[in-house]
Amino acid sequence: MNDIFLGRNDEPKNERLFRRLYAIRRFEESVLSLFDEGVLSGTTHACIGQEADAVGVLEHVRAEDLVFSNHRCHGHYLARTGDVRGLLAEMMGKPQGVCKGVGGSQHLFAEGFQSSGILGGLFPVAAGSALALKMKAKGGLGVAFIGDGTLGEGVVYETLNIVSLWKIPLFIVLEDNGWAQSTPKHLNTAGSLKARFEAFGLPVTQIATTDVTVVEEAAGRQIEFVRSSQNPSVLAIETYRLCHHSKNDDARPKDEVEARWANEPLRIQGARIPEERVRIISKEVDDALKQTIETLKGGR
Amino acid sequence: MIFSAALGEALSRRLKEDSRVVLLGEDIADPYGGAFKVTKGLLSAYPGRVLTTPVSEAAMAGISAGLALQGYRPILEVMFGDFLALCFDQVLNHISKFEAMSGGKAACPVIIRTPMGGGRGYGPTHSQSLEKHFFGISGLEVVAASLFHSPEETFCELLSKKNPVLYIEHKLLYPAEMMIPQKGHVAGFLTRKNEGESNVCSISAVPPEQCQVTVLAYGYQAAKLLPVMKRLAVQDEIFVELLVPSRIAPVDFAPIERSLEKTGTLVIVEEGGAGWSWGSEIASTVQNRFFGRLKVPVTCVTSESGIVPSARDLEERMLVNEKKVEDAVRRCL
Numbered sequence: 001m002n003d004i005f006l007g008r009n010d011e012p013k014n015e016r017l018f019r020r021l022y023a024i025r026r027f028e029e030s031v032l033s034l035f036d037e038g039v040l041s042g043t044t045h046a047c048i049g050q051e052a053d054a055v056g057v058l059e060h061v062r063a064e065d066l067v068f069s070n071h072r073c074h075g076h077y078l079a080r081t082g083d084v085r086g087l088l089a090e091m092m093g094k095p096q097g098v099c100k101g102v103g104g105s106q107h108l109f110a111e112g113f114q115s116s117g118i119l120g121g122l123f124p125v126a127a128g129s130a131l132a133l134k135m136k137a138k139g140g141l142g143v144a145f146i147g148d149g150t151l152g153e154g155v156v157y158e159t160l161n162i163v164s165l166w167k168i169p170l171f172i173v174l175e176d177n178g179w180a181q182s183t184p185k186h187l188n189t190a191g192s193l194k195a196r197f198e199a200f201g202l203p204v205t206q207i208a209t210t211d212v213t214v215v216e217e218a219a220g221r222q223i224e225f226v227r228s229s230q231n232p233s234v235l236a237i238e239t240y241r242l243c244h245h246s247k248n249d250d251a252r253p254k255d256e257v258e259a260r261w262a263n264e265p266l267r268i269q270g271a272r273i274p275e276e277r278v279r280i281i282s283k284e285v286d287d288a289l290k291q292t293i294e295t296l297k298g299g300r
Numbered sequence: 301m302i303f304s305a306a307l308g309e310a311l312s313r314r315l316k317e318d319s320r321v322v323l324l325g326e327d328i329a330d331p332y333g334g335a336f337k338v339t340k341g342l343l344s345a346y347p348g349r350v351l352t353t354p355v356s357e358a359a360m361a362g363i364s365a366g367l368a369l370q371g372y373r374p375i376l377e378v379m380f381g382d383f384l385a386l387c388f389d390q391v392l393n394h395i396s397k398f399e400a401m402s403g404g405k406a407a408c409p410v411i412i413r414t415p416m417g418g419g420r421g422y423g424p425t426h427s428q429s430l431e432k433h434f435f436g437i438s439g440l441e442v443v444a445a446s447l448f449h450s451p452e453e454t455f456c457e458l459l460s461k462k463n464p465v466l467y468i469e470h471k472l473l474y475p476a477e478m479m480i481p482q483k484g485h486v487a488g489f490l491t492r493k494n495e496g497e498s499n500v501c502s503i504s505a506v507p508p509e510q511c512q513v514t515v516l517a518y519g520y521q522a523a524k525l526l527p528v529m530k531r532l533a534v535q536d537e538i539f540v541e542l543l544v545p546s547r548i549a550p551v552d553f554a555p556i557e558r559s560l561e562k563t564g565t566l567v568i569v570e571e572g573g574a575g576w577s578w579g580s581e582i583a584s585t586v587q588n589r590f591f592g593r594l595k596v597p598v599t600c601v602t603s604e605s606g607i608v609p610s611a612r613d614l615e616e617r618m619l620v621n622e623k624k625v626e627d628a629v630r631r632c633l
Contacts, residue, residue: 066370100403109402114369116401118393124359125394128366128374135322135348135372155389158359165354 002082004288015277017212018269020055023285024075025266027084028243030289031074031091035247039297040091044105047075049210049242052265053175054079056215057143057235060223063112064140066133068126071106072175073115076145080113085292092296120146120153127159130170134230141169141226149180151189151196163232164200171226172202173219174236179252181245197234208238210265213272303447304474308338310451311375315346318459322367323350324360325377335379336415336474357383361390364410369398373459374410381416381468382425384434395464396439407462411455417470417520417571418603418619423610429572429603434466435549435581442549444518445469447479448486448501449546470520470571479523487526499546500555505533511541513629514559516582517569518548521620525569528622532629540629551582557589564595565632571620573605599628 005023007016028046035044047054054075061067061080069076077087083098090097091105098110106117116122123144130142150156151174163170176193178185197204203225207218215237222233240260244250250257270278301309314321323342325334329352333340343350353360357378364374378384384391391412398406418427434442443454443465458465481491481501492502503526504511517525522544532538541559545552560566566586568579579600586598604618 097403099401099405102403103401107401109398109405114406116394118389121362121389121394124362124390125366125369127359128363128368129370130366131363132367132370132372135367136370155358155362158354158356159362161354162356162359162363166351 001085001288001292004284005078005084006082012273014213014269014272015281017055017059017216018266018273018278019281019285020079021051021212021265021269022282023084023289024051024054024078026285026289027078027087028074030293031088032243032247034293042091042104043246044091045072045246046243047072047241049260049264050175050177050239051075052210052212052215053145053173053237053239056212057173057219059216060220061143062140064133064138065112066126066129066140066142067113068122068129068142068144069108069113069115070119070122070145070147070150071115071117072147073106073108077108077110077113077115081110083110084289085296086110088292089296094296119150120156123150123156124159127163127168127170130168131166134169139227141171141223143171143173145173145175147180148174148176148178148185148193149183149188151193152180160197160200160202164202167231169226169230170232171223172197172232172234174234176236176238177241178238179241179245182249182251193236197236202232202234204234204236206236206238210239210263211268212265213269301478302474303445303451303476303478304336304338306478307445307451307469308340308342310455311339312342312345313452314455314459315342315349318373320371320373321349321459322372322374323377324353324364324374326353326355326379328352328377334377336471338474339377357386358390361387361410361412362394364412365390365395365398365408368408368410368464369406376410376412378412378414380426381414381430382428384412384414384430388433391434391440391464391466392437396437399463400439408464409462410464411458411467412465413467413469415471415474416468417472418608418615419472421610421612421615424607427608427615429570431466431468431548432572432577435578439463440549441465441547443467443546444548445473446501446519446544446546447473447476447523448481448491448503448544450478450480454546468519472520473523476523489526489529494555494558497552497555500552501544502555502559503529503542503544504539505529506539508541508559509562511539511559511563513538513540513565513567513632514556514563515540515542515567515569515625515629516545516556517542518545519571521569521571524622525625528626528629532626538629538633548578551585553585553589556582556586560586560590560593564590564593566594567599567601567625567628567632569601569620569625571603574600574602575605577602596632599632601625601628
């Protein structure tokens with residue numbers, strides 16, 4: 001089942017990337033409707049619009065790597081594991097959930113993956129875990145996803161300093177979506193985002209894109225650098241969140257959000273592959289997702 | 301052997317015998333060897349596993365968590381207990397929650413060691429007993445060093461388990477001679493460790509069955525009570541059973557209840573300020589379970605509430621002391 005969401009290795013890369021983007025998008029949309037239906041309760045933070053970051057970066061992780069996410073973690077989790085059933089069951093509070101229903105939407109823990117709901121809180125944990133990989137000297141690196149809002153947290157800078165000082169193999173991915181919940185970046189961050197990392201001697205690659213192939217290519221180079229040098233590196237991606245911060249809480253200008261739909265990742269990647277393949281992949285994912293939802297709704 | 305040396309030796313032995321152990325802390329590198337010299341010599345002996353860190357308590361707590369999640373056994377020295385406030389989020393929202401939050405999949409056995417307490421005139425931000433803020437954090441054990449508990453045994457036990465631990469070391473313990481019970485005796489008193497109560501040391505002048513008052517104390521305060529117990533016994537034939545737990549949260553009530561069956565009288569001593577405290581929590585439980593069998597209400601002897609002043613005379617006046625304990629015991633009878 002997870003293969004339908006992740007794609008097999010022999011699938012053409014562009015199709016596989018599309019499949020992953022599509023699976024994450026439909027998962028998030030399904031989650032939002034399941035809240036409306038009353039099937040889900042609590043809270044969620046969808047990553048609609050930002051799928052290319054998760055899919056592009058995680059294309060390059062290996063089994064021994066450790067991925068650390070945040071409150072907006074579904075895309076990262078699914079791109080890492082393909083485990084739609086475990087995640088949805090978790091959100092439904094079922095014992096077969098990835099954390100037996102205790103963690104819920106934002107606190108996930110699986111082989112090689114961890115997320116949490118405190119901004120920046122997992123960042124030093126990611127550094128410590130990557131340090132452990134280096135001490136074990138068996139290869140492997142850490143990947144830490146943070147957002148522009150998280151740059152307000154002090155522990156991030158303590159950690160950046162140590163990551164650089166101790167040469168910890170951590171690949172830091174800054175998903176800069178321009179908004180911290182309802183607060184625009186210009187009310188949150190002074191100076192240059194890039195310079196904040198450079199001040200610690202960390203190499204930064206900056207891209208502004210929702211094109212998964214651009215993310216994938218930049219991440220590939222950077223991850224190869226982290227892996228071979230066992231040194232940290234930063235990829236800063238300017239992206240955009242097309243959905244609410246959580247549920248029904250979007251106060252951003254409507255025309256700003258509307259304009260961003262023109263560059264949404266599925267449209268860009270979908271245009272690269274034959275229409276017939278788009279149709280087939282979409283149907284495969286839709287059917288598998290529907291079946292998973294129905295099964296879990298039925299209590300199994 | 302003094303406590304700081306015994307502790308340093310215990311850490312050294314753990315480093316030697318347990319390859320998972322990693323020490324981290326500020327200024328722990330040689331020749332300095334830590335603000336209280338506990339780790340002196342360790343970095344030279346175990347380079348790569350003893351890491352002197354930048355002044356970043358929150359990040360170091362988080363990095364320790366990461367190491368622990370990956371199978372290492374980090375022991376983080378936080379230079380002063382007061383600085384725990386800087387890593388509280390990591391302790392409360394991360395280290396202590398990972399196991400439960402992951403549905404039991406994660407284990408994050410970080411040990412944080414830190415000096416606590418006053419008596420050195422260090423003032424309001426270097427003298428506090430902040431452990432009360434960590435009692436009741438689900439998933440976290442709080443353990444208090446004492447002169448009656450061998451650090452070697454304590455650390456062996458802590459490293460055999462998988463839960464995170466806050467290990468508090470009262471500053472005045474560092475230069476004090478260890479008083480490890482030998483063959484049921486310590487410093488002229490009888491000692492007893494009952495079956496299944498391994499973390500609690502019972503100390504009394506006469507067999508516990510003949511004592512009139514149960515006194516519960518941990519850490520440095522416990523060691524200070526031996527002269528009080530002697531005075532009460534010699535001058536007034538008032539016999540106290542002193543219970544000294546090593547693990548102070550969660551509380552093991554079995555030894556307290558066993559002692560109370562005989563005495564019906566409980567005095568709880570701690571250096572933390574009055575209110576919302578170790579003593580008030582234990583008193584609440586004991587009074588529930590022993591209602592009708594207590595001879596007098598449970599007494600909590602604490603420091604005054606408020607900040608710990610720098611001036612020695614002001615500090616002395618606000619901190620708990622032996623006289624306050626002695627008066628409390630007499631008032632019970």
